[in-house]
Amino acid sequence: MLSQLSAVLLGLAALVAAAPAQEAATSLSPRAFNCNNPVAGLNKGDCEYLTRIGFAGMGSNPTNSASRIWIGNNGPNIFTFTNRASVDIALVLWDNSNGYASSFVAAHAPKLTYSIPRGNTVTVSLANGVTGAYSAIYGRSTVISPNGQVFNTWGEFTTGNYATIDISRMVNMGGNGFSARVSTGCVADNSRCAYVCKGGKNTCWESGTYDLIGCIDQKNNNAWYGPNPEGGCAGWDNGSGRISAEFY
Numbered sequence: 713m714l715s716q717l718s719a720v721l722l723g724l725a726a727l728v729a730a731a732p733a734q735e736a737a738t739s740l741s742p743r744a745f746n747c748n749n750p751v752a753g754l755n756k757g758d759c760e761y762l763t764r765i766g767f768a769g770m771g772s773n774p775t776n777s778a779s780r781i782w783i784g785n786n787g788p789n790i791f792t793f794t795n796r797a798s799v800d801i802a803l804v805l806w807d808n809s810n811g812y813a814s815s816f817v818a819a820h821a822p823k824l825t826y827s828i829p830r831g832n833t834v835t836v837s838l839a840n841g842v843t844g845a846y847s848a849i850y851g852r853s854t855v856i857s858p859n860g861q862v863f864n865t866w867g868e869f870t871t872g873n874y875a876t877i878d879i880s881r882m883v884n885m886g887g888n889g890f891s892a893r894v895s896t897g898c899v900a901d902n903s904r905c906a907y908v909c910k911g912g913k914n915t916c917w918e919s920g921t922y923d924l925i926g927c928i929d930q931k932n933n934n935a936w937y938g939p940n941p942e943g944g945c946a947g948w949d950n951g952s953g954r955i956s957a958e959f960y
Contacts, residue, residue, distance in 0.1 A: 717787070745769050753783060753826040753834070758802040761852040762825060766860070769821030771805070774897060780839040781807055781823050787837025789871045790949030794829040794958045797888065799851035801959055802827050803834065807844035815845060818860030828959075840872035840951055845880075849960050851889055857915075865890045865902065867946070867957060875953055876934060878944030880907040882922055885914045886907055889960035896932035898945035905933060906942045 732807075744904045745767075747759035753773045762770065774782045795801050806814045806825040814820050823844070826834050847862040848854070857863040865887035876893050880936040885908065893900035900906060904926035909916035916922045924941035927933045934944030948954070 716829070727832045727939035729838045749778050751825070753824075754802065754837070755827040755828045758800075758825070758827045758849065758852065761849065762802070766818045766856050767821070767825075768817060768819055771822045771825035773826060774823055777837070777839065779823075780824060780842055781805065782837050783824070783826070783834065784837050785835045786838055788957070789838040789842075789875070789948070789953035790955075791836045791838065791869075791955045791957055792833055793826075793836065793846075794833045794865070794956070795830055796958050796960050797830065797850060800827065801851070802849040803846060804838065804848060805844065805846040807842055815866075816860040817862060818856055838869075838871050838953070842872070843870045845869065846957070847883075847887065848890075850959075854888075864888055869955075871953055872950055873951070874934065874946065875948045876944040876946050877955060878905050878907060878927075881907060882907050882916050885909050891958045892945065892960070893956040893958075894932065894945045894948050896945070896947035898932040898947065900927075904930065905935070907941075931934075 727902045744860055745763050747756050750756055750759040751770045754770055776782055776783055793803055803826045804822050806822040810820050828834055837912055845866045847864045847866045855863050861883055861913050866880040867890055868880050877900055879890050881887060881921050889902050893899045906925055907922050908925055909923055910923055920939050924943055927935035927943055932947030934946040
């Protein structure tokens with residue numbers, strides 16, 4: 713797929729005339745939300761950290777299929793998120809219900825915010841036809857970028873027709889290690905089926921400033937290489953998706 717960060721910031725640049733992309737969302741102000749009764753799956757400490765760094769709200773963490781993304785293992789596409797890092801994390805997952813601007817968690821509450829202690833796992837189901845991404849807050853230390861996005865590595869996905877998953881390091885090349893293994897055998901991680909910045913940049917989005925690496929030599933990829941490459945791990949169309957996603 714086209715890296716969502718590139719699509720997000722291209723759209724933002726069109727909306728905010730003459731504003732550099734890294735400054736376009738600086739008008740967003742932190743919003744407090746009530747953490748006395750966090751949504752199921754999110755502990756109070758993580759909730760308080762999210763409000764402190766400027767999240768617009770907690771995720772809803774739904775448990776029924778009507779939401780199209782829900783906690784549980786009874787959906788057509790199943791993502792198993794495992795924390796293999798040395799610290800506790802909070803999963804942050806959003807869909808494109810607000811368009812690509814959904815990634816701006818300082819303006820839009822994500823779909824899921826779920827605490828995952830070290831060594832633990834949460835299973836998430838997704839309907840077909842869902843596009844979105846996920847990231848993670850590590851040890852209550854990951855921050856939000858000046859744009860209002862999670863300043864870490866991302867996993868980007870589309871389910872249904874032409875289902876694809878990739879890893880994007882375009883927000884923060886110094887972000888944490890992620891991996892996503894598809895049931896077809898293709899792996900996306902920080903060096904395979906991964907979007908990376910060219911020229912030593914830590915953040916990128918403009919045309920010609922990023923590459924897709926380590927993808928075309930894997931089976932079941934749909935990588936296309938050019939000035940603005942697209943692709944990722946494929947072969948799990950229309951409800952055949954079983955994704956093992958790990959955080960390091």
